[in-house]
Amino acid sequence: MASTQSLKETMEPVAWMFQLITALFMVFFLGVHLILMHAYGLNNILIQAILNRLHNPWWKAFYIAFVISITYHGLNGLRGVILDLGVKKVKALNAAFWVVAIITIIYGVWLLFNI
Amino acid sequence: MGIKEAFKNWLSIKGRHIHGGIAYLFHRLTGLIILLYLYVHFGALSQLLNGGASYKNFLTTVESPPFVALDILLFFVIFYHGANGIRLVFNEFGIGTKKNMLFFWVMMALGLIGWILLTYIVATRFIGGG
Numbered sequence: 001m002a003s004t005q006s007l008k009e010t011m012e013p014v015a016w017m018f019q020l021i022t023a024l025f026m027v028f029f030l031g032v033h034l035i036l037m038h039a040y041g042l043n044n045i046l047i048q049a050i051l052n053r054l055h056n057p058w059w060k061a062f063y064i065a066f067v068i069s070i071t072y073h074g075l076n077g078l079r080g081v082i083l084d085l086g087v088k089k090v091k092a093l094n095a096a097f098w099v100v101a102i103i104t105i106i107y108g109v110w111l112l113f114n115i
Numbered sequence: 116m117g118i119k120e121a122f123k124n125w126l127s128i129k130g131r132h133i134h135g136g137i138a139y140l141f142h143r144l145t146g147l148i149i150l151l152y153l154y155v156h157f158g159a160l161s162q163l164l165n166g167g168a169s170y171k172n173f174l175t176t177v178e179s180p181p182f183v184a185l186d187i188l189l190f191f192v193i194f195y196h197g198a199n200g201i202r203l204v205f206n207e208f209g210i211g212t213k214k215n216m217l218f219f220w221v222m223m224a225l226g227l228i229g230w231i232l233l234t235y236i237v238a239t240r241f242i243g244g245g
Contacts, residue, residue: 008207020207023200030193038186039236042178047167074150081143085121108157115163 007080015076022073029066054115067108075101138199138219145196152189187234194233198226 008016037045053059079097087093162169176182202222205211211218 020204023204027197027201030197034190034193034233038233038240040240042174042240045174045177047163047170050163070153074146074153077143077146078150081147086117104153104157111157111160111164115160115167 007077007084010083011076011080015080019073019076019080022069022076025065025069026073029062029069032062033066051115054112060112063112064109067112068105071101071104071108075104142196142199142203145192148189148192149196183237186237190233190237191230194226194230195223198222198229 007019011019043049054063075097079093082093083090159173162173199219199222202211202215202218205218206215
């Protein structure tokens with residue numbers, strides 16, 4: 001059986017395009033996040049340091065965009081993997097994807113405003 | 116093809132290229148691990164609610180060697196997914212498709228360097244609360 005190289009072969013063109021766009025966003029968001037949270041030792045992840053960052057509107061905007069990007073990229077990737085298995089109930093799968101994605105984004109953004 | 120057969124095919128590496136099927140298999144597996152971790156991470160962040168009383172205990176766990184080791188393993192997964200993912204994005208624009216095997220190994224080397232660098236920083240700065 002021919003091997004596939006990416007989810008492009010199973011995903012709709014628009015969904016795939018957003019998968020690529022969020023992939024590029026993730027390189028930036030996750031890169032900054034990893035450096036910020038891990039390269040500076042414990043001082044940067046103490047509660048006061050986190051609160052200070054989250055009170056800065058730029059950091060808040062950064063994390064909101066991060067939550068949206070990672071949720072879309074991750075859950076759409078999972079949807080693609082399930083589609084790749086030959087699932088026939090595509091409409092139900094798509095509906096489940098949007099419900100879980102919206103709940104995840106709402107919870108993630110809610111956390112950012114309530115920490 | 117039934118789901119069972121599709122799943123077996125999904126995991127099969129027989130006859131597949133390293134930079135194609137095998138890289139893709141690991142790309143999906145690492146993607147699923149990262150997605151699972153996203154929800155674990157949200158759980159950890161929830162400890163910052165209510166003034167972060169439970170977060171202080173969480174920080175004690177964060178600097179313990181077993182936790183740092185798990186973190187380092189997670190970085191490996193992230194760096195693989197990221198390095199291979201960047202290659203796939205470039206491929207989408209027709210870049211590197213002619214020498215894709217070489218491109219794959221170059222990205223793996225860059226990912227490995229990034230992972231070793233971050234591992235060194237984390238191991239030296241976190242273990243023992245340094």
